[in-house]
Amino acid sequence: MQFHFDGFRPGDPHVLPARADRQADRSSVDVLIVGCGPAGLTLAAQLAAFSDIRTRIIDRKSGPLEIGQADGIACRSMEMFEAFGFAEKVAKEAYWVNETAFWRPDADGRGLVRSDRIQDVEDGLSEMPHTILSQARVHDFYLETMRNSPRRLAPDYCLELAELRRTDDPDYPVAATLTGPDGTSETVAARYVVGCDGARSTVRDLLGYRLEGESARQLWGVMDVLAVTDFPDIRLKCAIQSLDKGSLLIIPREGGAMIRLYVELDELRGDERAADRNVTPDMLIDRVRSILSPYSLEVRQVAWCSAYEIGQRVCDSFDDLGTEGRQGRTPRIFIAGDACHTHSPKAGQGMNVSMADTFNLGWKLASVLRGQATPDLLHTYSDERRSKAVELIEFDRDMAKLFSSKDKTGEDAERFQQFFQKHLRYTAGVETRYDPSIITRGPEHQDLAKGLTIGMRFHSAPVIRLADARRLELGHVLKADGRWRLIAFAAAGDMGRPGGDVAKLCEYLEGDSDSPIRRHTPAGHDIDSVVDLRAVFQAGHRDMAVEDMPRLLKPAKGRFGLTDYEKVFCPDLKTGPDIFELRRIDRRRGALVIVRPDQFVAGILPLTDFGSLADFFRGFLLPSTA
Numbered sequence: 326m327q328f329h330f331d332g333f334r335p336g337d338p339h340v341l342p343a344r345a346d347r348q349a350d351r352s353s354v355d356v357l358i359v360g361c362g363p364a365g366l367t368l369a370a371q372l373a374a375f376s377d378i379r380t381r382i383i384d385r386k387s388g389p390l391e392i393g394q395a396d397g398i399a400c401r402s403m404e405m406f407e408a409f410g411f412a413e414k415v416a417k418e419a420y421w422v423n424e425t426a427f428w429r430p431d432a433d434g435r436g437l438v439r440s441d442r443i444q445d446v447e448d449g450l451s452e453m454p455h456t457i458l459s460q461a462r463v464h465d466f467y468l469e470t471m472r473n474s475p476r477r478l479a480p481d482y483c484l485e486l487a488e489l490r491r492t493d494d495p496d497y498p499v500a501a502t503l504t505g506p507d508g509t510s511e512t513v514a515a516r517y518v519v520g521c522d523g524a525r526s527t528v529r530d531l532l533g534y535r536l537e538g539e540s541a542r543q544l545w546g547v548m549d550v551l552a553v554t555d556f557p558d559i560r561l562k563c564a565i566q567s568l569d570k571g572s573l574l575i576i577p578r579e580g581g582a583m584i585r586l587y588v589e590l591d592e593l594r595g596d597e598r599a600a601d602r603n604v605t606p607d608m609l610i611d612r613v614r615s616i617l618s619p620y621s622l623e624v625r626q627v628a629w630c631s632a633y634e635i636g637q638r639v640c641d642s643f644d645d646l647g648t649e650g651r652q653g654r655t656p657r658i659f660i661a662g663d664a665c666h667t668h669s670p671k672a673g674q675g676m677n678v679s680m681a682d683t684f685n686l687g688w689k690l691a692s693v694l695r696g697q698a699t700p701d702l703l704h705t706y707s708d709e710r711r712s713k714a715v716e717l718i719e720f721d722r723d724m725a726k727l728f729s730s731k732d733k734t735g736e737d738a739e740r741f742q743q744f745f746q747k748h749l750r751y752t753a754g755v756e757t758r759y760d761p762s763i764i765t766r767g768p769e770h771q772d773l774a775k776g777l778t779i780g781m782r783f784h785s786a787p788v789i790r791l792a793d794a795r796r797l798e799l800g801h802v803l804k805a806d807g808r809w810r811l812i813a814f815a816a817a818g819d820m821g822r823p824g825g826d827v828a829k830l831c832e833y834l835e836g837d838s839d840s841p842i843r844r845h846t847p848a849g850h851d852i853d854s855v856v857d858l859r860a861v862f863q864a865g866h867r868d869m870a871v872e873d874m875p876r877l878l879k880p881a882k883g884r885f886g887l888t889d890y891e892k893v894f895c896p897d898l899k900t901g902p903d904i905f906e907l908r909r910i911d912r913r914r915g916a917l918v919i920v921r922p923d924q925f926v927a928g929i930l931p932l933t934d935f936g937s938l939a940d941f942f943r944g945f946l947l948p949s950t951a
Contacts, residue, residue: 330883357515358382364662364679365521366467371687373474383484393459395676401754403453408805411466419456430568526664538638544590546609548630556620604632637718640665643707655700666714668721688922766928773916776908786904792890816915826932831875841942866895
């Protein structure tokens, strides 16, 4: 973590200096967020990183979430939490999913037998674990991030969205009417509105959109319990398929004692809904006991209980432009998370995909609002995230069908286990791949860095920071601050001195009027405030010289012009692995990797292809006017 560039300030460096105008009139805002679920809070935390963006977030509830709903946190979400600065807190408090056990009926059908026990996260998939933690605690960490921001952002509770309309005001083209519990109302003028208000989204309804799809008509119960049992795998994630009593998913919870139980119940009939069954904790406990038999279960406390029906639904569009006639128009209203896609919770993707939606949207809104990017950038949100939601729904439909199969002893049980194992990368959240667009290049230079797939998240690896010999994960420098990253992987023999490709790249970026740094960085701002260059050399850190590094890799920053020494890295040649080998970087030619603000690889270029680099950023970033 870097601080003090604008002068020494005592106290917690996470608490940023407050803006004097943070309590200014809130009847007009840049972004109005409706809903304080994981999607809304991710977006609010991202926008809070920009002190010049006025954000307001509202929720109909009376206060923060206290009892968790979603609990599974994918490896990819943990990587995102690192960008926000609280991954370590989550990891310290959460249950880590290390292995998954599968149980099915024994040969005579009178008991259960463990059919397999597998590693949950494959080696090298991510530096982050798959964890389980209450959604309420995740909310707490986001709320803390928002409180520590310059605008001291906090939700306005007990407010509902009543009306939403487009206006003729070019500065604030959306008007939102909010109502309070006492019948009072206010109108907020907004540049953009984002509906993160769940499966019963008011924003979606006001747009006239519907969630399209079908329900599987299968009823499930879920509860968090403190219990005593002789079931041996109670502290492992378990998928249990009984002979004729249904299926059970056990998810150990944080704290060492609580478990979550997903319990298969009966199919719904006709127009029946989950609420019509009046599912009680006692009903669920009885079903769990029958599934686990001959093992016993004594529930001492039920912390939370609910029932739901499996349904996979998605909206046709995730913004207010719909699917036709989008060219030349700017979206102003967006929906995210459960407001635009719903699915069953057993794959653990609901909260994760919702947060990924708004992590995708947040930096794009910030770039447009700050005058850095063209409004066309906003079209990529619906394009990218809807295609991912459709993939998720197809995956969820197949998984739910296999999990609820009535053939518990035959081929379906085996297929379920194989399906589960095959898709562990998907449930870890690392398989998302965005198609080529104005912010994602094609694969023509993928061979320069085969282990950093264009369109997929930047896969971190350990490195040694040159200036202080600290071992760290390279991906952890990719903070949620809206900046683009250029990571220059040097060719063999390049030590950063004049005449090498890295030095030539630095000369171009710093001095050429066509370079994305010169073209898009406002005057008076730090040179890395829009596009941030980092370099990774092949030599060991003790063989490199800090004094030989180009000036752009030791830039002067802040009001005192202090030197930033944290731009240059080397492989870990002592304990390994070597990042060049691990990520299959072409050692002879090197590579320039372009990384988006949401940590996805936008493109790969030769280190000397300055023209393509300039053309890429010119396609969506605006030239600086200051």
